[in-house]
Amino acid sequence: MAVFSIPNVRLSAVSAALPCQEVRNQDLDLPDGAHLEAFARAVGIHNRRIAPPAICASDLCVAAARCLLDRIGLQPSEIGILVFVTQTPDYPLPGNSMLAQRQLGLAESAYLLDLNQGCAGYVYGLASLAGLMSATGIEKGLLLAGDTLTRIVSSKDGSTLPIFSDAGSATLLERAAQCELMYFNLGSQGEGADIIRVRGGGARQPFGPDSLVMSEEARNVIRAPIHLSMRGMDVLQYCSKYVAPNVKELLAFAEVEIDTPDYYVFHQANRILNDCLVRRLGIPVDKVPETLSEYGNTSCATIPVTLCRRLGKQLAGGSTSLLLSGFGAGFSWGSALISGKSVLCPEPLEIDKANGR
Amino acid sequence: MQRDTIDVQRFARNLERYLESPVPGGLDVKTRFQDLPGWTSLQALIVVAGFECDYGVTVSEDEFREANTVEDLYSAVVRRLAE
DSSP: OEEEEEOSEEEEEEEEEEESOEEEGGGOOOTTGGGHHHHHHHHTOOEEEOOOTTOOHHHHHHHHHHHHHHHHTOOGGGOOEEEEEOSSOSSSSSOHHHHHHHHHTOOTTOEEEEEOOOTTHHHHHHHHHHHHHHHHOOSEEEEEEEEEGGGGSOTTBTTTTTTBOEEEEEEEEEEOSSOOOEEEEEEEOGGGTTTEEEOSSSSSSOSSGGGGOOEEEETTEEEOTTSEEEOHHHHHHHIIIIIHHHHHHHHHHTTOOTTOOSEEEEOOOOHHHHHHHHHHHTOOGGGSOOOHHHHOBOGGGHHHHHHHHHSHHHHHSSOEEEEEEEEETTTEEEEEEEEESSOBOOOOEEEOSOOOO | OOGGGOOHHHHHHHHHHHTTOOSTTOOOTTOBGGGSTTOOHHHHHHHHHHHHHHHSOOOOHHHHHHOOBHHHHHHHHHHHHHO
16 A cells, blocks of 8 residues: 655645647537537536647646746756656657656756656656655656647547546645655556556557547447547546545545645546545535636646646645545556645646647 | 435436436336437446445446346446445
8 A cells, every 4th residue: 555655845836738729518529419518517527728739748748847947946957856747748759758858958967757647647746756856865856747638539439529638737846854744645456457548559559550440339439449448437436436535545644634635636537526526525615626617637737737727826825735636547546635835836828839849 | 325225216216317307207117228318428427426426336337338227227236235
């Protein structure tokens, strides 16, 4: 059981970047279009952001990182570790951490790490970065977490198309002698590897003509092996079984009560899942900020996007206790209990052009 | 909700509530989900989320696929409750 605490590392800044292009779910051209309004109401997603072809996850995250470094007045050379979380890297290889290093101008001596994690990725990334900083003594680390899942969703898949959206984020952690512990509780169930996946295009089923063959897997669900598939009911089942208990276990480990965190910031999956989670935990909805309606499910970026959109003022002030919880592909899940004080957390940026190559 | 308070008729009324009255006259225990107007994987997810809330159990995607009728789904939920 990976439940642990990390000392002497603090959350200093969070920023997020979204592509300018917005689509409304009610305008989608799907075979069951008549039901899109009911769908939007049920999943709680009305608008989404779509990155144009020139903008990739690295561009979104680097834009967020530049904003953060500029606002704080940090030199890129001061960043000793960079962790990049994405499942839609710009290229099959090299990893996005290398591209971000080049775009940001980080030092050659920086420790770069790529994590292939989905909707639990922000919490996994935070835990990995904080753990590395604690172990190495490196003073400043950047977590970049972002995805362009709209690139890998079938335009004829009514079960995924109206849900996923694009965004990137940057989070700065710094070592500090006097700060509260960061608590983490991470878990995975590889038996659920098929629940959310892209079957084709990897080494097991290399890209070829078959990768693009569309088939109707269910009513209103037409996709090819190269596309993202998601078994919604199984996601709900796994969430129900693992996510709320994971959060409760973390709170018990940290010896705090369920009403201690000021805010519960959940991965923005869809309203059905998130409402279930809130009910399971028995927490008041005014402690649970959401951005689903406005931005949709941006994978590993939903938590930082929600922090920036909804909690910027609170985090800029005195100590705020945050319970973060992510869950998704793997099947994996994780929660973090962290304290934010004088955290720079500006409104999400909107970008319309790429930074990278 | 306790297991012994569930009966198939009440279960059907709950499904109607989750689906916001999908058919005039209500659901019959023999109603086939595939015959409901506009039935998609989302409606199925809404149903599963509904009884996750009411009964505290979920069924898997495969179990739902095998459950053709309201009665079949009721049986699947009762099996889950018995675990």
